[in-house]
Amino acid sequence: MAPKISDSESDADDVIQISNRRQRKQVHFDANSKEPKKDKHVDEKDNHDNKVSKNKKKKKKKPQGNENLQGANGGYAWEDEIKRSWDLVTVDEEADMTSLVASLIDARKKRAAKRNVTPYQRGIIRTLILTLDCSESMTEKDLRPNRHAMMIQYSIDFIHEFFDQNPISQVGIVIMRNGLAQLVSQVSGNPQDHIDVLKKIRKQEPKGNPSLQNALEMARGLLLPIPSHCTREVLIIFGSLSSTDPSDIHQTIASLVDERIRCKVIGLSAQVAICKELCKQTNYGDESFYKILLDETHFKELFDEAVIPLPVNRINKGFTLVKMGFPTRVYEDTPTFCSCHSRLVYGGYFCPNCHNKVCSLPTVCPCCDLMLILSTHLARSYHHLMPLKTFNEVPVENENFPTDNCFSCQKTFPVLKNNKTGKLLTSSRYRCSDCSQDYCIDCDVFIHEILHNCPGCESKPTI
Amino acid sequence: MDAIADPNFKHQGNKLNAVEESPSLLTVVIDITPQLWTEFDGKKGKKGNILDVLKALIVFLNAHLAFNISNQVAVIAAHSQGIKYLYPKSGSNSNASELDDDHNDHYETNTDKFIISKNMYRRFRNVDETLVEELYTLFKEEKKNVGKLTQKSTLAGGMSAALAYTDRVTREMETMSLKSRIMVITCGSEKNNREEIFQYIPIMNCIFSATKIKCPIDVVKVGGSKESTFLQQTTDATNGIYLHVTSTNGLLQYFSIAMFIDPSLRQIIVKPNKGSVDFRTSCYVTGRVVAVGYICSVCLCVLSIIPPGNKCPACDSEFDERVIAKLKKKPVVPRLAKKKSSGHISK
Numbered sequence: 122m123a124p125k126i127s128d129s130e131s132d133a134d135d136v137i138q139i140s141n142r143r144q145r146k147q148v149h150f151d152a153n154s155k156e157p158k159k160d161k162h163v164d165e166k167d168n169h170d171n172k173v174s175k176n177k178k179k180k181k182k183k184p185q186g187n188e189n190l191q192g193a194n195g196g197y198a199w200e201d202e203i204k205r206s207w208d209l210v211t212v213d214e215e216a217d218m219t220s221l222v223a224s225l226i227d228a229r230k231k232r233a234a235k236r237n238v239t240p241y242q243r244g245i246i247r248t249l250i251l252t253l254d255c256s257e258s259m260t261e262k263d264l265r266p267n268r269h270a271m272m273i274q275y276s277i278d279f280i281h282e283f284f285d286q287n288p289i290s291q292v293g294i295v296i297m298r299n300g301l302a303q304l305v306s307q308v309s310g311n312p313q314d315h316i317d318v319l320k321k322i323r324k325q326e327p328k329g330n331p332s333l334q335n336a337l338e339m340a341r342g343l344l345l346p347i348p349s350h351c352t353r354e355v356l357i358i359f360g361s362l363s364s365t366d367p368s369d370i371h372q373t374i375a376s377l378v379d380e381r382i383r384c385k386v387i388g389l390s391a392q393v394a395i396c397k398e399l400c401k402q403t404n405y406g407d408e409s410f411y412k413i414l415l416d417e418t419h420f421k422e423l424f425d426e427a428v429i430p431l432p433v434n435r436i437n438k439g440f441t442l443v444k445m446g447f448p449t450r451v452y453e454d455t456p457t458f459c460s461c462h463s464r465l466v467y468g469g470y471f472c473p474n475c476h477n478k479v480c481s482l483p484t485v486c487p488c489c490d491l492m493l494i495l496s497t498h499l500a501r502s503y504h505h506l507m508p509l510k511t512f513n514e515v516p517v518e519n520e521n522f523p524t525d526n527c528f529s530c531q532k533t534f535p536v537l538k539n540n541k542t543g544k545l546l547t548s549s550r551y552r553c554s555d556c557s558q559d560y561c562i563d564c565d566v567f568i569h570e571i572l573h574n575c576p577g578c579e580s581k582p583t584i
Numbered sequence: 585m586d587a588i589a590d591p592n593f594k595h596q597g598n599k600l601n602a603v604e605e606s607p608s609l610l611t612v613v614i615d616i617t618p619q620l621w622t623e624f625d626g627k628k629g630k631k632g633n634i635l636d637v638l639k640a641l642i643v644f645l646n647a648h649l650a651f652n653i654s655n656q657v658a659v660i661a662a663h664s665q666g667i668k669y670l671y672p673k674s675g676s677n678s679n680a681s682e683l684d685d686d687h688n689d690h691y692e693t694n695t696d697k698f699i700i701s702k703n704m705y706r707r708f709r710n711v712d713e714t715l716v717e718e719l720y721t722l723f724k725e726e727k728k729n730v731g732k733l734t735q736k737s738t739l740a741g742g743m744s745a746a747l748a749y750t751d752r753v754t755r756e757m758e759t760m761s762l763k764s765r766i767m768v769i770t771c772g773s774e775k776n777n778r779e780e781i782f783q784y785i786p787i788m789n790c791i792f793s794a795t796k797i798k799c800p801i802d803v804v805k806v807g808g809s810k811e812s813t814f815l816q817q818t819t820d821a822t823n824g825i826y827l828h829v830t831s832t833n834g835l836l837q838y839f840s841i842a843m844f845i846d847p848s849l850r851q852i853i854v855k856p857n858k859g860s861v862d863f864r865t866s867c868y869v870t871g872r873v874v875a876v877g878y879i880c881s882v883c884l885c886v887l888s889i890i891p892p893g894n895k896c897p898a899c900d901s902e903f904d905e906r907v908i909a910k911l912k913k914k915p916v917v918p919r920l921a922k923k924k925s926s927g928h929i930s931k
């Protein structure tokens with residue numbers, strides 16, 4: 122029976138209270154107008170499912186029905202000309218490939234821009250509370266099949282990716298449902314537990330109103346016992362336009378700031394003033410932690426952003442030594458019980474501190490509370506600390522390239538020439554500045570996103 | 585992370601749906617650094633061990649090609665000055681390397697091609713000829729490189745390239761559900777340990793990407809010490825096979841018995857590498873092996889002692905003094921009397 126106080130006085134100026142989905146769509150673009158989204162169309166190219174055409178049909182119908190809704194000078198999203206993905210590739214007579222190549226380069230630039238190569242000191246040992254909105258607004262079908270299902274699916278992917286990139290971190294999951302915050306998955310470092318819970322939630326019907334304050338308070342409570350060498354983060358997926366809070370949420374935000382808890386919000390509808398304030402306050406005035414999604418792909422991208430550890434902030438210093446154990450693995454002929462699940466398993470790892478058997482790593486020893494990891498887990502995080510340099514595109518000017526094949530995959534570089542002038546449009550070569558080897562774009566992406574090793578630099582015999 | 589954490593203690597679901605017909609790519613990375621092999625030759629008192637290995641390798645590659653019409657192979661050599669693709673040949677397409685007989689006429693005088701008969705099956709011959717040809721030029725180049733400086737092994741570079749190649753072929757053949765694996769052939773050396781330090785991070789990166797693209801890495805180590813910490817970790821994490829052979833005799837049998845186990849069968853079959861893997865790390869300062877250590881939360885370096893001056897020796901960040909004080913605190917042993925009384929209460 123929480124008193125339902127909507128913090129409308131604060132959102133009044135920013136939030137446009139609309140239930141109409143299409144109008145909201147327009148708000149999206151306004152809200153994000155600061156952010157250059159020019160490259161967006163490149164993405165949409167892959168996205169050319171029939172959804173585009175479906176939307177088009179719907180949008181065409183609407184204004185015919187209620188003509189009195191039409192604004193004099195536009196302003197409604199549905200009045201804009203629909204951009205089909207295939208319209209983007211314009212075949213002009215000058216050079217039929219020009220635009221295609223341009224889009225290729227755009228895509229490349231976009232990827233390059235996303236990469237952060239500054240060797241920041243990052244908070245590698247993270248604790249993150251994933252807060253999911255499971256209120257009624259999540260039944261909206263603007264994401265397919267609906268917001269709730271998509272959010273859960275992406276959350277599962279996120280958990281996989283998160284633990285893949287941050288093996289020594291921990292996650293807890295809280296959901297906002299029926300005006301309450303509910304802890305569904307305890308803070309732990311085992312991805313499987315979280316995924317099982319998420320799969321269970323998928324079947325639950327979203328219900329009631331969300332309460333941002335309750336969720337934040339719960340996250341704060343969960344993060345309080347976390348030692349200072351870990352980062353404290355909250356990632357909120359927020360689909361509603363209002364929050365039902367029992368008391369003053371500003372006080373909660375102030376206490377979050379005190380506790381150095383950093384919040385990131387992914388909004389599924391329009392911008393909400395309180396979320397904006399929350400992100401700004403908890404991230405030392407940085408507003409970029411509040412993002413509204415544009416479409417499904419963007420949603421995924423926003424999740425991916427949250428996987429990369431945050432740079433250590435000047436104010437948020439937590440340089441410490443952390444005591445950890447490196448257990449040895451043993452094989453046994455007869456199964457014995459593990460102390461973590463009380464299951465019979467063959468072999469496992471013995472805690473070097475108390476000689477107690479655990480069956481999987483990384484984990485915290487259930488007996489002596491020592492963090493147990495493998496050295497490989499540490500190595501997994503090294504690339505965050507020492508990012509690989511971005512490869513530079515080789516200029517076209519001189520057409521004498523040292524090689525015709527990609528150094529790492531042997532693929533022959535494509536020759537993209539302007540039909541009339543015979544000039545090369547792009548060299549399609551991306552060069553590492555350290556070893557001056559040329560790579561194709563696919564290898565460039567693979568090397569920077571998965572491998573984190575430059576094959577050329579690694580094959581130099583000298584250091 | 586699961587796969588890295590420990591592939592051995594988990595039921596790995598039913599991956600058995602991989603049908604036999606699905607083609608597979610075998611990428612071989614072979615370390616042909618002459619110094620290593622000469623050293624090995626010296627120890628065995630027999631010359632040309634590398635030739636034995638290469639002969640076995642060629643037969644092995646042919647066998648792999650014979651399994652399935654769509655199977656593919658690639659061979660990368662890590663030599664003293666860098667890496668080189670032996671097959672597919674640089675500058676040619678992997679699928680379209682149709683060599684004409686007359687095209688190769690001037691190589692006929694080459695005595696190294698004694699393995700290849702003119703009547704050999706076309707696909708075998710394409711691979712074999714290119715391989716021998718490229719090896720020949722490579723060895724000739726290596727002759728000139730004798731005096732050149734070599735500080736680290738180029739194996740990590742070769743493995744990186746192999747992964748990139750695997751990624752490319754997988755992408756190109758997306759519709760065929762291509763399986764892939766990488767086989768690393770290296771020669772053991774007593775001096776190797778020093779080199780491994782510089783390779784730690786690159787090899788680790790290779791391991792992670794291999795698990796990500798689900799490509800097992802098999803390792804064959806010829807001679808040298810039985811253990812090879814990083815390469816053993818590689819096979820362990822990627823569900824590959826680690827094989828250590830002391831001599832090159834009968835290498836082909838080893839290859840065909842141990843290396844042809846299909847990845848989907850690997851959980852059932854007892855692999856030669858079943859045994860303990862050294863997962864310990866060494867301390868950044870003292871170099872001792874660490875069981876319980878301290879980790880700098882900024883750069884993740886492992887320390888066995890609390891560094892002097894409360895400063896990380898690797899990244900220079902200063903540690904929080906309170907936390908250090910807490911870590912330095914000796915454990916407090918509760919008095920015996922107290923323990924007894926509490927025992928009474930619980931009764």
Ligand SMILES: [Zn+2]
Nearest residue numbers: 459461462480
């Ligand atoms: Zn257990």
Ligand SMILES: [Zn+2]
Nearest residue numbers: 472475486489
């Ligand atoms: Zn313990």
Ligand SMILES: [Zn+2]
Nearest residue numbers: 527530561564
């Ligand atoms: Zn390439």
Ligand SMILES: [Zn+2]
Nearest residue numbers: 553556575578
């Ligand atoms: Zn490089």
Ligand SMILES: [Zn+2]
Nearest residue numbers: 880883896899
């Ligand atoms: Zn450090």
